[in-house]
Amino acid sequence: MSTHDDRTAQEFWEAHYEEREHIWSGRVNAQLPGILAGVTPGRALDLGCGEGGDAVWLAENGWQVTAVDIAETAIGRAEFAAEARGVRDRITFERHDLSDTFPQGTFDLISAQFLHSTVRLERPQILRTAASAVVPGGLLVVVDHAAPPPFSKKVPHDHPFPSPEEVLADLDLATEEWERVRVEVVDRDGTGPDGEPFTWRDNVMVLRRRA
Numbered sequence: 001m002s003t004h005d006d007r008t009a010q011e012f013w014e015a016h017y018e019e020r021e022h023i024w025s026g027r028v029n030a031q032l033p034g035i036l037a038g039v040t041p042g043r044a045l046d047l048g049c050g051e052g053g054d055a056v057w058l059a060e061n062g063w064q065v066t067a068v069d070i071a072e073t074a075i076g077r078a079e080f081a082a083e084a085r086g087v088r089d090r091i092t093f094e095r096h097d098l099s100d101t102f103p104q105g106t107f108d109l110i111s112a113q114f115l116h117s118t119v120r121l122e123r124p125q126i127l128r129t130a131a132s133a134v135v136p137g138g139l140l141v142v143v144d145h146a147a148p149p150p151f152s153k154k155v156p157h158d159h160p161f162p163s164p165e166e167v168l169a170d171l172d173l174a175t176e177e178w179e180r181v182r183v184e185v186v187d188r189d190g191t192g193p194d195g196e197p198f199t200w201r202d203n204v205m206v207l208r209r210r211a
């Protein structure tokens, strides 16, 4: 991926989190509850967990969670949120630069929600490794921005926003092994930093490894 920033990925993301006390809402991402409705909880892996909104929600909903991020600051905030919500014992936090290392084990659910970066991030390789760590019958869930938010000042003009089909083409998963549960672009209402309404476009990819 091209980059306009000479910092390492860890330096970039630590600096990003240090800009403000909280970067994200602390709530679960919008698509995840609908995707998991009716799914029996098991072992989940949250890739790029940020401040823990999804990891805490998963734990509250019965999942045993491994939550991974490159930024110590984000993990510290996620641990604090898990403690405050009484689910710290259901979440294992691990710091990884996922471009280099990946958590041990296999999972019933691997979720990558907005695992984007404008600095080094070997996304196709990470998502292929993730797919190999999903147990038969388990889910690989990838939700991406289909486009940058209009108010974003940090995303370079040439930053790629691949379509769901392009993301899946990069993963090159065997069709006989993977069922496409959902592959689509979903619009949802949002508000910008000054309360202005706008529409988010999410790429939603939900794949089940055939049992």
Ligand SMILES: C[S@@+](CC[C@H](N)C(=O)[O-])C[C@H]1O[C@@H](n2cnc3c(N)ncnc32)[C@H](O)[C@@H]1O
Pocket: 009, 013, 024, 029, 047, 048, 049, 050, 051, 053, 068, 069, 070, 071, 074, 096, 097, 098, 099, 112, 113, 114, 115, 116, 117, 120, 121, 122
């Ligand atoms: C756009 S944020 C999304 C955070 C969270 N998933 C959410 O939706 O709120 C991307 C996250 O991925 C993490 N990240 C970026 N590059 C990473 C890498 N190479 N390894 C692990 N985490 C990374 C960042 O620190 C950040 O928390």
